[in-house]
Amino acid sequence: MKRSRYGWLRVVGIGVLLLWSLFPVYWALNTSLMTNAQAQSSPPSFFPTHFVFSNYEAIFGFGPSSASTAGGIGRALLNSSVESLGATVLTLVLATIGAYAFARLRFRFQGFLFYVVIATLTLPVYATLIPIYTILTKLGLVNTYLGIILVYTSGFLPLAMWIMYNMFQALPASIEEAASIDGATTLQIFRRIVLPIVRPGMAAAAIITFLFGWGQFIFPLVLGSTNSTEPLTVALSALSGRHVVPYTMINAAAIVAIAVPAVIVFFLNRYIVDGIVAGSVK
Amino acid sequence: MASIDIKAINKVYPNGFHAVHDLSLSVADGEFMVLVGPSGCGKTTALRMVAGLEEVTEGSVQIGEKDVTVLPARERDIAMVFQNYALYPHMTVGQNIGFALSLRGIGKAEIDKRVKEAADVLSLTEWLDRKPAQLSGGQRQRVAMGRAIVREPAAFLMDEALSNLDAKLRVQMRAEVSRIQRRLGVATMYVTHDQTEAMTMGDRVAVMNAGVLQQCDHPQVLYDSPQNLFVAGFMGSPAMNLYEAGLGEGATSMRLGSQRLNLPAQVVSERPGLGAYAGRKVVVGFRPEHLELARANGAGQVLNVETELVEALGSEQLLHFKIDARRIHAPGVDEDEEVANSTSVGVARIEPQDQVKVSERVRLSVKVESMHFFDPGSGDAIRA
Numbered sequence: 001m002k003r004s005r006y007g008w009l010r011v012v013g014i015g016v017l018l019l020w021s022l023f024p025v026y027w028a029l030n031t032s033l034m035t036n037a038q039a040q041s042s043p044p045s046f047f048p049t050h051f052v053f054s055n056y057e058a059i060f061g062f063g064p065s066s067a068s069t070a071g072g073i074g075r076a077l078l079n080s081s082v083e084s085l086g087a088t089v090l091t092l093v094l095a096t097i098g099a100y101a102f103a104r105l106r107f108r109f110q111g112f113l114f115y116v117v118i119a120t121l122t123l124p125v126y127a128t129l130i131p132i133y134t135i136l137t138k139l140g141l142v143n144t145y146l147g148i149i150l151v152y153t154s155g156f157l158p159l160a161m162w163i164m165y166n167m168f169q170a171l172p173a174s175i176e177e178a179a180s181i182d183g184a185t186t187l188q189i190f191r192r193i194v195l196p197i198v199r200p201g202m203a204a205a206a207i208i209t210f211l212f213g214w215g216q217f218i219f220p221l222v223l224g225s226t227n228s229t230e231p232l233t234v235a236l237s238a239l240s241g242r243h244v245v246p247y248t249m250i251n252a253a254a255i256v257a258i259a260v261p262a263v264i265v266f267f268l269n270r271y272i273v274d275g276i277v278a279g280s281v282k
Numbered sequence: 283m284a285s286i287d288i289k290a291i292n293k294v295y296p297n298g299f300h301a302v303h304d305l306s307l308s309v310a311d312g313e314f315m316v317l318v319g320p321s322g323c324g325k326t327t328a329l330r331m332v333a334g335l336e337e338v339t340e341g342s343v344q345i346g347e348k349d350v351t352v353l354p355a356r357e358r359d360i361a362m363v364f365q366n367y368a369l370y371p372h373m374t375v376g377q378n379i380g381f382a383l384s385l386r387g388i389g390k391a392e393i394d395k396r397v398k399e400a401a402d403v404l405s406l407t408e409w410l411d412r413k414p415a416q417l418s419g420g421q422r423q424r425v426a427m428g429r430a431i432v433r434e435p436a437a438f439l440m441d442e443a444l445s446n447l448d449a450k451l452r453v454q455m456r457a458e459v460s461r462i463q464r465r466l467g468v469a470t471m472y473v474t475h476d477q478t479e480a481m482t483m484g485d486r487v488a489v490m491n492a493g494v495l496q497q498c499d500h501p502q503v504l505y506d507s508p509q510n511l512f513v514a515g516f517m518g519s520p521a522m523n524l525y526e527a528g529l530g531e532g533a534t535s536m537r538l539g540s541q542r543l544n545l546p547a548q549v550v551s552e553r554p555g556l557g558a559y560a561g562r563k564v565v566v567g568f569r570p571e572h573l574e575l576a577r578a579n580g581a582g583q584v585l586n587v588e589t590e591l592v593e594a595l596g597s598e599q600l601l602h603f604k605i606d607a608r609r610i611h612a613p614g615v616d617e618d619e620e621v622a623n624s625t626s627v628g629v630a631r632i633e634p635q636d637q638v639k640v641s642e643r644v645r646l647s648v649k650v651e652s653m654h655f656f657d658p659g660s661g662d663a664i665r666a
């Protein structure tokens with residue numbers, strides 16, 4: 001019985017992995033619940049001795065120490081949400097329609113075009129930063145939600161499209177043919193048959209796109225220069241002043257930044273593993 | 283309800299492959315037409331052209347009075363059962379069956395009623411709330427049938443509808459499908475590569491090979507009077523024994539390997555065309571049931587053969603034998619390596635009580651009147 005003999009190895013391996021990835025998060029949470037003095041004490045405290053919520057109040061612009069954060073990160077949270085969600089919706093719509101076309105229609109240079117789209121995944125994104133900035137400037141879209149959403153979408157579309165393409169490829173054409181024989185129009189087939197079946201793929205693509213969007217830093221830093229479009233990531237780094245670095249507040253903001261995607265993954269994860277197509281054929 | 287009229291349809295795929303050649307076929311209202319042939323002969327292609335899933339390169343398809351050649355599938359009022367069933371995985375059995383009705387804007391109560399009726403016919407009632415993934419292969423097949431019959435369409439199309447089932451269930455469902463089809467009286471085109479299925483289910487059977495229709499008739503006619511070597515070799519299991527033979531002068535006798543059979547005058551008079559082959563080569567065919575162990579005192583025409591293998595099937599025995607005549611393989615049907623051998627095998631159906639040992643020389647009497655003759659060049663049956 002290999003499994004039981006090496007079972008402890010698996011447990012240890014998973015434990016190390018969890019510790020490795022979760023400890024920094026724990027440390028951020030820990031620090032966010034301390035006062036600055038506690039946080040900088042030596043030796044460091046591994047547990048918050050008494051919970052202090054003033055950091056959270058401060059970053060949202062409440063409480064006595066709010067002055068230092070100039071209005072708080074509420075706006076940044078909104079910006080992050082609008083930009084990530086906007087990019088997710090746009091990416092998902094384009095990826096689904098585009099991938100369906102690539103998977104089902106036959107047109108000239110189809111294979112070549114598809115590989116060109118997918119190949120853009122290998123481009124180093126920073127190579128496109130300056131050209132994109134120039135283009136957005138010309139279009140007057142610098143420092144706008146629309147500009148940032150368009151840039152995100154262009155960056156995330158290939159991966160989302162690849163995910164959706166694989167979903168459509170795995171879906172037997174005969175299911176759609178059966179629907180057309182049942183009397184469904186192309187639109188009805190897409191809405192009532194295809195979309196419900198590929199929903200797990202759409203959920204996966206949406207989650208990935210949203211998380212990517214949420215974590216962007218360089219692009220919004222360059223493309224959005226004021227509070228009006230700055231996402232959390234950028235606002236977070238802006239919290240550190242020239243002379244003082246408010247560790248506890250930065251950590252509180254980081255926890256807020258992590259909480260949103262964590263909650264999303266927690267609740268939507270099941271869509272990714274939902275093996276809904278199994279058993280449709282044969 | 284309606285008939286299906288296929289007029290000289292052709293299919294040339296975009297890659298230039300000519301999959302169906304000038305196929306013409308009429309399926310009468312209520313008729314069960316089986317389209318049979320070896321793998322790759324174009325059956326599915328033909329069926330898909332009737333369904334509207336494949337563009338017709340040339341020719342026309344008519345369903346009832348309506349020319350549907352260029353109509354999309356959804357406007358043809360046909361129902362189809364796919365080989366992989368193609369059930370909608372996200373819908374329950376009931377929703378699968380009722381989908382076509384819901385598209386037509388029929389009220390929920392009416393849909394429920396008709397779905398229930400269809401489910402009753404197919405003994406699916408207790409599975410109506412399950413998803414396809416939770417069903418067995420046989421149940422899925424029945425859901426696919428249910429989806430077809432609930433609509434009361436002008437025509438049924440079925441592509442290898444039973445071939446994913448295990449042998450026992452397949453035999454059971456053959457009868458079931460036939461029964462339902464007869465009850466509904468809808469013109470049906472049923473594609474299969476299994477000649478037994480074709481024989482047992484079809485009112486008529488169309489045999490195809492390499493994209494070309496070989497013969498279309500009642501199963502018994504195909505069996506008794508195959509129009510060419512292909513149909514002769516394809517229909518029937520075990521297959522017809524086909525050998526090269528030399529016809530004697532005056533067509534009164536025939537040389538089969540080293541042996542000689544006399545041809546009664548009746549054989550030639552029933553097949554006037556045979557006279558022209560006197561002194562030439564022909565292909566001769568006899569079905570396994572037209573051979574039997576010669577009785578000691580028996581008269582009639584006898585072949586000496588060497589037994590090779592005896593399969594007891596209970597109701598009969600299959601005697602595999604060797605004979606020193608050149609076996610002919612119907613074009614497109616099972617190509618073995620021993621084609622060119624001077625001695626080759628054949629099969630006879632013998633009585634269950636017959637005692638035969640392996641590697642023994644026995645005498646088989648041949649029912650000469652039931653023999654088939656074919657032109658060795660064209661493969662056409664020699665008759666008129």
Ligand SMILES: Nc1ncnc2c1ncn2[C@@H]1O[C@H](COP(=O)(O)OP(=O)(O)OP(=O)(O)O)[C@@H](O)[C@H]1O
Nearest residue numbers: 295297299301320321322323324325326327328475
């Ligand atoms: N899309 C296509 N493009 C080119 N050739 C095709 C295409 N589809 C089928 N063919 C060819 O057409 C021929 C007939 O195919 P078809 O599927 O009609 O055969 P079939 O008689 O149904 O065989 P089977 O019993 O294996 O299902 C085959 O040789 C096949 O390779």
Ligand SMILES: [Mg+2]
Nearest residue numbers: 325326327441
């Ligand atoms: Mg086929």
